[in-house]
Amino acid sequence: MQHSVSIRDLSLNFGHVKVLEHLNLDIAEGEFIVLLGPSGCGKSTLLNCIAGLLDVSDGQIFINGKNVTWEEPKDRGIGMVFQSYALYPQMTVERNLSFGLRVARMQKDEVERRVKRASEILQIEPLLKRKPVELSGGQRQRVAIGRALVRDVDVFLFDEPLSNLDAKLRSDLRVEIKRLHQRLKNTMIYVTHDQIEALTLADRIAIMKNGVIQQLADPHTIYNKPTNLYVAGFIGSPSMNFLEGELQGGTEPVFRANDGTVIPVKTYAFETAPNGGAVKGVLGVRPEHIAVGEAAKAMPFATEVEVEIVEPMGSDTLAYTKLAGQTLTFRADSEINLRDGQTVLVGFDPGRGSIFDTATSNRI
Amino acid sequence: MADMTVEQARKGGAGSLTRFLRNIFLRNLSAKIAAAPMMATVLVVFVGCTIWTIWYSFTNSRLLPSGDFVGFEQYQRLFATRRWNVSVTNLVTYGAFSLVFTMVFGFLLAVLMDQKIRFENAFRTIMLYPFALSFIVTGLVWQWIMNPSLGLQGTMRNLGWTGFTFDWLTNPRMVLYALLIAGLWQGVGFVMILMLAGLRGIDGEIWKAARVDGIPTWRTYLSIVLPMMRGVLVTAVVLVGSGIVRLYDLVVALTDGGPGIASEVPAKYVYNYMFGAGNIAQGLAASTMMLLTVMIIIIPWAYLEFGGKGNRK
Numbered sequence: 001m002q003h004s005v006s007i008r009d010l011s012l013n014f015g016h017v018k019v020l021e022h023l024n025l026d027i028a029e030g031e032f033i034v035l036l037g038p039s040g041c042g043k044s045t046l047l048n049c050i051a052g053l054l055d056v057s058d059g060q061i062f063i064n065g066k067n068v069t070w071e072e073p074k075d076r077g078i079g080m081v082f083q084s085y086a087l088y089p090q091m092t093v094e095r096n097l098s099f100g101l102r103v104a105r106m107q108k109d110e111v112e113r114r115v116k117r118a119s120e121i122l123q124i125e126p127l128l129k130r131k132p133v134e135l136s137g138g139q140r141q142r143v144a145i146g147r148a149l150v151r152d153v154d155v156f157l158f159d160e161p162l163s164n165l166d167a168k169l170r171s172d173l174r175v176e177i178k179r180l181h182q183r184l185k186n187t188m189i190y191v192t193h194d195q196i197e198a199l200t201l202a203d204r205i206a207i208m209k210n211g212v213i214q215q216l217a218d219p220h221t222i223y224n225k226p227t228n229l230y231v232a233g234f235i236g237s238p239s240m241n242f243l244e245g246e247l248q249g250g251t252e253p254v255f256r257a258n259d260g261t262v263i264p265v266k267t268y269a270f271e272t273a274p275n276g277g278a279v280k281g282v283l284g285v286r287p288e289h290i291a292v293g294e295a296a297k298a299m300p301f302a303t304e305v306e307v308e309i310v311e312p313m314g315s316d317t318l319a320y321t322k323l324a325g326q327t328l329t330f331r332a333d334s335e336i337n338l339r340d341g342q343t344v345l346v347g348f349d350p351g352r353g354s355i356f357d358t359a360t361s362n363r364i
Numbered sequence: 365m366a367d368m369t370v371e372q373a374r375k376g377g378a379g380s381l382t383r384f385l386r387n388i389f390l391r392n393l394s395a396k397i398a399a400a401p402m403m404a405t406v407l408v409v410f411v412g413c414t415i416w417t418i419w420y421s422f423t424n425s426r427l428l429p430s431g432d433f434v435g436f437e438q439y440q441r442l443f444a445t446r447r448w449n450v451s452v453t454n455l456v457t458y459g460a461f462s463l464v465f466t467m468v469f470g471f472l473l474a475v476l477m478d479q480k481i482r483f484e485n486a487f488r489t490i491m492l493y494p495f496a497l498s499f500i501v502t503g504l505v506w507q508w509i510m511n512p513s514l515g516l517q518g519t520m521r522n523l524g525w526t527g528f529t530f531d532w533l534t535n536p537r538m539v540l541y542a543l544l545i546a547g548l549w550q551g552v553g554f555v556m557i558l559m560l561a562g563l564r565g566i567d568g569e570i571w572k573a574a575r576v577d578g579i580p581t582w583r584t585y586l587s588i589v590l591p592m593m594r595g596v597l598v599t600a601v602v603l604v605g606s607g608i609v610r611l612y613d614l615v616v617a618l619t620d621g622g623p624g625i626a627s628e629v630p631a632k633y634v635y636n637y638m639f640g641a642g643n644i645a646q647g648l649a650a651s652t653m654m655l656l657t658v659m660i661i662i663i664p665w666a667y668l669e670f671g672g673k674g675n676r677k
Contacts, residue, residue, distance in 0.1 A: 053572050074578030086573035090591040099587075100577030147577070159569075 004187040010059035034198040037208035079148025083160040087132040118149040158190040229361040247281040249274030257324035267351030280358040290330035302347030421648035438649035470555025491553040503617025506546040536626035562596030
């Protein structure tokens, strides 16, 4: 199958600073890829390289099988949506949508047809005669999406499009982008630092750090089987609990925490079966996978802990405790009445957790 | 406190008017005290002197102001004076060229500066340097450069090009353009800096969006960036414009109005009549005409800009 976008061994340096290093990425036709990472991880830089707004130092970029590494952005068959919307302020919405087409001397009725189609899809027809200053943030971003839409492109690039919007609008527009993708079935590459956006929108997520893709997988895999400590800590809120200790292999593998607490990990699906000896490792358990009270008794591992701080979140409650001398956060149903200083029984199934090798920080 | 005054006002009765007046004077008292000196300056110096100027332009004051009204006599005399008419024509010609060229060159230079060039700071300083000189110095420097026997023409002739002619300073038809060269040399750098600041204020994502849209660079500057710099453009026009109207010292230093009266300007006319010829009323009539012209330009613009339906962004 032909890839919609292929990135081959892409590197980018600014002087001596390596921003992207030997990056490879294949994106299928119609796929929704989210590039996720903290600020400065190179995700926006990668997007700008795909768009042709930055010249690469090494490597190639293919879009629909054509090598576009040195093509101008307009010839790549891409449309781009920016965080600050980047609308032309002195032009009406209609002119914003059509300006690029007019400059390219497209037939007038074709321009009108495309503007009409885009404004129908995005429901911005009543706004066509207005200027950007007269629009709300959400409306502006729709116009910005429309500007990519009228170009009739194969690939949509989104550069943190929702970061300037307030929380309510953000979730509304998120759903709308998803609907747009379902309707248009275009390839979409979406950059964000918001993991909720990534998990809800993506077919596959590429988690980046220091110009390197750490893990490229569907949201379920990213959440449940993070490939290394960094991904495990980055995804999930509140973040995953990490217990440091030693992994002992054999027929009855156990994880021995630093203070000697023994946690049986027989239910854990090892990627590479541990050999007999002990390996320094980290056991990761998500706060939402920890059972409290009666439910904990059914778990392969259960122990009593003292609640230090309770944070009621409305739908559920976060509690901070210590397990084996290390911080443990767990999420409990808000019906369970937790108090500071209370001793409760908590338990979890290591099979739903993740074990990482301390030396390589990779998943075992 | 505000609630209390409202309460007092509600009680009404005979004392309400005095309370209302006291309220007007005492509210934000410290702000009023702080603004008072400036208000006084504006009223006395700007408004007061303007009224005084207009008033005495209708008298026959000569060396000292006098109160004898002569109606529009000074104005009739003003427009019958060839020197004044030449001055006005000169100012219009100089102003039109100066405004257009300063803005165009300033913008073009700013665009060149904006191309991520090396040594930008050095170039910027060089371009802005003339602005740091007084018009007198600029005038003297260019007087030397354009002096037919000492400057460019003399040098070229000495080097062997005996037919080379550059005599604008002594040529009544060209002397205005000699002024223009010196004026541009002094003023373009400043406009360039203003425009450069305006260009740098444009969000980089606008440029990216235009590139993805396939809009050529020159078209992006003209159709998108320039309209976005409206504030800077207005500032630059106002500054350049006010410089043109009060054009005086450059003329005095470079040509002193000569040859003949070929490079006279209104400000020089006003100065000469008020302080040189001892004819205050004539000078005041001339300056009233200058004020009137400026008002005719400014008032419609200010109405469009600040008045009307408030359609400003």
